[in-house]
Amino acid sequence: MAVVARAKNTTPAKRRSGNPAKAAAAAPAKRRATASDWIGGARLRTLTLGVVPVVMGTAVAFVDSRFSGDFGGYLGKDHHLALALLALAVALFLQIGVNYSNDYSDGVRGTDEFRVGPPRLTGAGLAKPRTVLTVALTFFGLAAVAGIVIVVLTQLWWLLLVGAVAIAAAWFYTGGKRPYGYNALGEVFVFVFFGLVAVLGTEYIQIGQVTASGWAAAVAAGFFACAVLMVNNIRDIDEDRLAGKRTLAVVVGRPVARVLFGLFLMLPYVVLLWFVVLYFRTGFTYFSLLLALPALLIGVSSRKPRELITALQLSSFASLAFGVVLAVTLALEP
16 A cells, blocks of 8 residues: 555656656746846837937937027027927837837737847747736827927917827837838838938927927938938848838848838938038037948858848947037037
């Protein structure tokens, strides 16, 4: 009886494989998203797309209103910084919301199934889809709150419509039944909202008008945003094609996409001539080519995803250097 009892007690509850590797494969351990994963989900390297247009919009507002004494617009000179910071909050919160929204939408659609880059929160199962969606909506809400504060302070109530359109465009980029980001319109979105709307909106709330220099800065910022998005999509072109995601890079093919990336990255330096003619010191902005040219070389020649990530980072830093140096040189103009 003792022998029988011992045999019963030592009999394993489940049959296990004698092969440790096979046993591990049979029951893979799932980990929860860490703080590092959530920070990665915000895609910090892309946040320059939110910073640059606000910096440039504030710079052109300052220089174009210097002689009229209208800098500060609706609130006066002592409050222009508050308006600029609120505009920056709108841009950054919207950008982070877009990134988490893309993570959620691509994950639930199965687009990230073929992904070879860093794992995404939803696609890799690191976080529940509903949690990622909640975080995305929270940042959209924060952007809306900052925007409403701007509206209340400036009394420009029509900006509520602009803000609503911006948030809707951010969501439907990859969300909804027919996301336009899956139909080669992503570059149009970033050019309009992270170029034209962000720069001109920042300028308008501070001085109550849109100037020719504002338009030039907006176009430059928009092209940089297109360049960053394009090189990212070139990296993912094979995986996106398998997943049925028709980005512009997928539609035109890799060779043409590389050409477009080069054009998007270099066109801001053509636009810069406008400022150089008016304000000589802005020519120092061409030093940002020290970042842009390596990005161009890597982006048009490399085939390895890791190298294209480097091109993306350099493009992002080039846009930041462009915007900051342009702003500083404008501020220093006599």
